[in-house]
Amino acid sequence: MSSLNPNSRNEREPYVVSSKGYTAVAINAAAKAGEFIKSRQGTVKELGTKSSAQDLVTEVDKGAEQMIRRLVLTHYPDHAILGEEGVVPGADAVTAALEEAKENEFLWIVDPVDGTTNFVHGFPFYAVSIALAVRGELTVGVIYDPVRDEMFVAEKGKGAYVHGVKTAVSSETSLGDSLIALGFPPDRQVAQPANLAALQNILPKVRGIRAGGSAALHLAYVAAGRVSAYYEVGLSPWDCAAGVLLVKESGGQVTDTQGNPYHIGTRHVVASNGHIHEDIVSSLKEAGATGF
Ligand code: IPD
Ligand code: CA
Ligand code: CA
Numbered sequence: 001m002s003s004l005n006p007n008s009r010n011e012r013e014p015y016v017v018s019s020k021g022y023t024a025v026a027i028n029a030a031a032k033a034g035e036f037i038k039s040r041q042g043t044v045k046e047l048g049t050k051s052s053a054q055d056l057v058t059e060v061d062k063g064a065e066q067m068i069r070r071l072v073l074t075h076y077p078d079h080a081i082l083g084e085e086g087v088v089p090g091a092d093a094v095t096a097a098l099e100e101a102k103e104n105e106f107l108w109i110v111d112p113v114d115g116t117t118n119f120v121h122g123f124p125f126y127a128v129s130i131a132l133a134v135r136g137e138l139t140v141g142v143i144y145d146p147v148r149d150e151m152f153v154a155e156k157g158k159g160a161y162v163h164g165v166k167t168a169v170s171s172e173t174s175l176g177d178s179l180i181a182l183g184f185p186p187d188r189q190v191a192q193p194a195n196l197a198a199l200q201n202i203l204p205k206v207r208g209i210r211a212g213g214s215a216a217l218h219l220a221y222v223a224a225g226r227v228s229a230y231y232e233v234g235l236s237p238w239d240c241a242a243g244v245l246l247v248k249e250s251g252g253q254v255t256d257t258q259g260n261p262y263h264i265g266t267r268h269v270v271a272s273n274g275h276i277h278e279d280i281v282s283s284l285k286e287a288g289a290t291g292f
Pocket of ligand 2: 111113114115215239
């Protein structure tokens with residue numbers, strides 16, 4: 001993959017994470033890309049498809065990713081970038097790209113438009129998602145919703161904020177009181193049957209289900225306490241890296257759908273306020289809907 005830059009940092013240099021500069025760069029890139037995307041809503045000329053007829057891509061996705069790459073590399077030319085539009089579609093290619101990218105000490109994980117289908121249809125629920133992993137550890141996560149002008153920012157160990165106000169997960173302790181978000185990914189082989197089984201099991205137990213069509217925004221909404229939990233099978237690193245840090249820094253929990261700890265390669269994700277986490281995981285297991 002030509003998009004990855006080799007990391008030339010001397011291993012003997014002391015390791016200091018001063019995430020402030022990185023965060024500022026992530027915020028700036030997300031804001032600029034977000035403005036660009038919003039200005040293009042309703043103007044898409046060429047609609048491409050990727051892994052399936054439902055998996056859309058536009059010139060705006062590609063342009064926004066270029067913009068983010070340029071902005072990040074201007075500041076950090078020796079950092080690596082794993083961006084959705086630089087990777088061949090398909091789970092195996094994504095896994096291979098991540099394996100290669102993981103070797104880099106500083107890895108930016110970028111989804112230029114999360115919610116492309118919404119963007120194409122003019123459904124105003126899409127976002128830019130940018131994360132920085134330092135030696136494999138998520139250190140900065142930024143999600144920008146240009147429609148509502150909401151900038152969600154998390155720094156490892158320092159909490160998460162939306163426009164300067166600390167975010168915190170919600171307090172529901174039972175499924176009956178919970179509002180749950182889920183995603184319907186384009187994959188119809190594994191994800192669709194899993195989702196139908198999960199819906200049948202979970203819908204009768206909860207207050208409500210929402211499926212907005214942006215993994216990043218759903219995770220940001222878990223962080224901000226706007227939904228109690230979110231799950232989806234078949235995600236890629238760029239869909240959730242920034243959002244996972246937001247949820248964790250807001251006091252929430254993130255695992256795979258079997259309850260194992262999240263890592264950057266986790267594809268089947270449950271994020272919650274912590275209180276109802278086990279209930280979601282056990283419901284997915286009971287329904288045979290973990291995606292595994
Ligand atoms: C998609 C969105 C959608 C989710 C899919 C993702 P994209 O990302 O997050 O909500 O259900 O799994 O692939 O393709 O719009 O960047
Ligand atoms: Ca995405
Ligand atoms: Ca995308």
